Amino acid sequence: MSTLLEVSGVSVSFDGFRAINNLSFRIGEAELRAVIGPNGAGKTTFMDIVTGKTKPDEGRVIWGEKSISLLKMNEAKIAQAGVGRKFQKPTVFEDQTVQENLLMALKKPRSWLSVLAYKPSTTDLDQTAALAQEIGLLDALKRNSGELSHGQKQWLEIGMLLAQEPRLLLVDEPAAGMTPQEREHTTDLLLEAAKTRAVVVVEHDMEFVRRLNCKVTVLHEGSVLAEGSLDHVTSNQEVIDVYLGR
Amino acid sequence: MQRSFIAKNPSVLIFFACLALFTLAVTVLSEGFGVGLASTSFVKTLGKTLCLCLIAVAMDLIWGFTGILSLGHFAFFGLGGYMIGMWLMYERTRLIVVESLSQTEIPPTPSEVVDAIGNQIFGVVGSSEFPMIWAFADSLVLQLALVVLVPGLLALVFGWLAFRSRVTGVYLSILTQAMTLALALYLFQNDSGLRGNNGLSGLQNLPGVTASQDFVSVWFLWASAGALGLGYALAAWAVSGKFGSVVRGIRDNEARVRFLGYSVETYKLVIFVLTACLAAIAGALYYPQAGIINPAEMAPIASVYLAVWVAIGGRGRLYGAVIGAAFVSLLSTWFTGGQAPDIPLGFYTIKWVDWWLVLLGLSFVAVTLFAPKGMGGLIDLWTRRKSPNRHGLDLGPDEGALREQEASK
Numbered sequence: 001m002s003t004l005l006e007v008s009g010v011s012v013s014f015d016g017f018r019a020i021n022n023l024s025f026r027i028g029e030a031e032l033r034a035v036i037g038p039n040g041a042g043k044t045t046f047m048d049i050v051t052g053k054t055k056p057d058e059g060r061v062i063w064g065e066k067s068i069s070l071l072k073m074n075e076a077k078i079a080q081a082g083v084g085r086k087f088q089k090p091t092v093f094e095d096q097t098v099q100e101n102l103l104m105a106l107k108k109p110r111s112w113l114s115v116l117a118y119k120p121s122t123t124d125l126d127q128t129a130a131l132a133q134e135i136g137l138l139d140a141l142k143r144n145s146g147e148l149s150h151g152q153k154q155w156l157e158i159g160m161l162l163a164q165e166p167r168l169l170l171v172d173e174p175a176a177g178m179t180p181q182e183r184e185h186t187t188d189l190l191l192e193a194a195k196t197r198a199v200v201v202v203e204h205d206m207e208f209v210r211r212l213n214c215k216v217t218v219l220h221e222g223s224v225l226a227e228g229s230l231d232h233v234t235s236n237q238e239v240i241d242v243y244l245g246r
Numbered sequence: 247m248q249r250s251f252i253a254k255n256p257s258v259l260i261f262f263a264c265l266a267l268f269t270l271a272v273t274v275l276s277e278g279f280g281v282g283l284a285s286t287s288f289v290k291t292l293g294k295t296l297c298l299c300l301i302a303v304a305m306d307l308i309w310g311f312t313g314i315l316s317l318g319h320f321a322f323f324g325l326g327g328y329m330i331g332m333w334l335m336y337e338r339t340r341l342i343v344v345e346s347l348s349q350t351e352i353p354p355t356p357s358e359v360v361d362a363i364g365n366q367i368f369g370v371v372g373s374s375e376f377p378m379i380w381a382f383a384d385s386l387v388l389q390l391a392l393v394v395l396v397p398g399l400l401a402l403v404f405g406w407l408a409f410r411s412r413v414t415g416v417y418l419s420i421l422t423q424a425m426t427l428a429l430a431l432y433l434f435q436n437d438s439g440l441r442g443n444n445g446l447s448g449l450q451n452l453p454g455v456t457a458s459q460d461f462v463s464v465w466f467l468w469a470s471a472g473a474l475g476l477g478y479a480l481a482a483w484a485v486s487g488k489f490g491s492v493v494r495g496i497r498d499n500e501a502r503v504r505f506l507g508y509s510v511e512t513y514k515l516v517i518f519v520l521t522a523c524l525a526a527i528a529g530a531l532y533y534p535q536a537g538i539i540n541p542a543e544m545a546p547i548a549s550v551y552l553a554v555w556v557a558i559g560g561r562g563r564l565y566g567a568v569i570g571a572a573f574v575s576l577l578s579t580w581f582t583g584g585q586a587p588d589i590p591l592g593f594y595t596i597k598w599v600d601w602w603l604v605l606l607g608l609s610f611v612a613v614t615l616f617a618p619k620g621m622g623g624l625i626d627l628w629t630r631r632k633s634p635n636r637h638g639l640d641l642g643p644d645e646g647a648l649r650e651q652e653a654s655k
Binding site (some may be wrong): 017051053074075076077079080084085087091092093094100104105106110111112115116118119120144146148160164179 | 274343484487489491492493495498501502504505506507508509510512513515604634636641642643648654655
């Protein structure tokens with residue numbers, strides 16, 4: 001399997017605090033990966049670096065078959081290249097309808113002129129309807145997304161990510177604050193997405209990670225502590241000491 | 247979803263109807279074209295008010311829809327006025343000079359004419375040379391082009407520098423205000439080339455036009471109404487589609503827009519330049535009606551008033567901005583024009599000329615605290631638009647984000 005994203009030797013510190021310490025990580029074209037670790041392990045900073053929000057002090061972030069460095073690109077360019085990100089707190093545009101949210105995310109030219117001239121075609125509308133169906137919001141298409149429940153907002157955000165058709169999906173704690181049924185639905189969405197693209201899920205909840213049934217990377221103090229199947233890493237003594245044993 | 251633009255935005259049609267009705271009514275009442283119930287100076291006040299409504303639309307576009315509280319848009323308004331004023335003053339002076347020199351026995355050479363014009367215009371600042379910036383003042387077409395080019399270019403350079411370094415919120419407001427102040431202070435200097443604090447005057451006299459001000463005032467009213475109508479339609483169209491979704495997204499949560507792959511800085515810049523051009527067109531129509539422009543018009547306070555109008559009218563809806571600008575500026579004319587009756591309290595007499603600003607300040611505070619929808623909220627009673635109950639939560643994490651009461655369900 002060819003590598004889609006390769007992070008190597010990345011370090012970043014904030015006012016002397018080393019959030020990421022010589023971190024290396026790689027993920028293939030269509031792979032599901034869970035990243036776990038205690039608070040402050042650097043999970044969110046890792047995502048910030050990949051999406052261009054934070055510039056690392058050293059190291060390389062290489063993307064795609066052309067091996068482009070993401071470090072020289074801004075957030076918008078990285079997103080256009082195919083990196084989608086879901087935040088921990090659901091962030092949708094609450095003043096706008098579910099449909100407007102999805103249309104904005106659809107993979108279309110992003111320049112202001114083409115956006116100004118854009119008129120949704122029937123295909124685009126069908127596509128948003130299909131996405132809404134997938135995330136269980138078909139009836140809510142015309143509703144303002146601010147009125148949705150917490151779980152529905154999480155799904156809408158996942159729907160927006162799918163609409164972007166990214167090659168890599170970074171998902172920060174998707175199951176936080178969800179009911180068991182909602183979690184199940186979210187698991188299905190992520191497993192489905194991972195068939196055609198790379199998905200990285202940052203999660204605290206072990207039960208949720210177990211259901212994803214994928215390779216797990218354990219972060220601790222800004223670097224990788226262990227990597228492998230969930231059973232493999234949970235039997236690792238170091239992992240038990242820093243994370244599970246507490 | 248595939249309905250036409252008007253069907254999706256019925257408010258545009260209603261606005262057009264109101265504007266047309268208003269223009270017709272004023273025309274019928276005017277001295278030039280009608281029964282003469284509205285004095286020419288009142289027609290001019292109304293025409294100027296329409297220009298202020300147009301700049302308020304621009305302000306709503308950048309503040310209400312994009313979340314950038316610009317306190318510098320009156321600089322663009324003033325620049326637009328200066329650009330058209332240069333031609334008006336040059337051409338009218340030229341006609342006078344040619345007229346008076348034609349009495350002499352030897353016909354004047356072209357350079358003598360230009361020198362005489364220079365003497366007339368710049369004598370007041372102790373100079374007679376035309377500065378570089380007047381190079382195109384003899385051409386109406388070029389000077390009209392400069393009405394949008396000069397403010398547009400200033401907005402482009404300023405905006406590019408400010409947005410690229412990701413200055414947002416209060417800091418950006420301060421920057422825009424500093425820009426306005428710097429420009430006004432520069433123009434106050436006699437050697438700035440625009441006659442210092444004397445400004446440009448006599449702009450109400452259109453060169454080569456013999457019709458009286460009774461007619462000219464109505465022409466300008468029509469032009470101002472046309473510009474407002476077009477500007478309103480343009481703004482409504484721009485914010486109705488996906489472009490509107492993106493800019494409203496930038497207002498509420500710009501980081502999220504960035505991660506969707508939109509270049510937030512470019513979008514901000516486009517809106518900044520577009521609104522600067524709208525403001526400049528409004529200014530170019532305003533000052534020939536006012537008759538005079540000087541740097542004091544561009545003082546930062548003017549741009550603050552603009553924000554007050556939009557806030558009182560209702561941010562984030564275009565008709566709110568128009569209502570706010572029209573209402574507050576007309577009221578201000580009434581109060582400061584000495585027409586409002588003084589209130590004798592026995593021990594003290596409230597003179598509105600002095601107290602109007604206090605009243606305006608208090609109403610601004612009151613609107614912000616108690617009626618965040620502004621006067622546009624009155625329209626909601628009719629259209630039954632309701633605000634969501636979000637327990638005080640804004641619609642996004644950014645500073646300019648829509649507030650609960652400003653949103654609609």
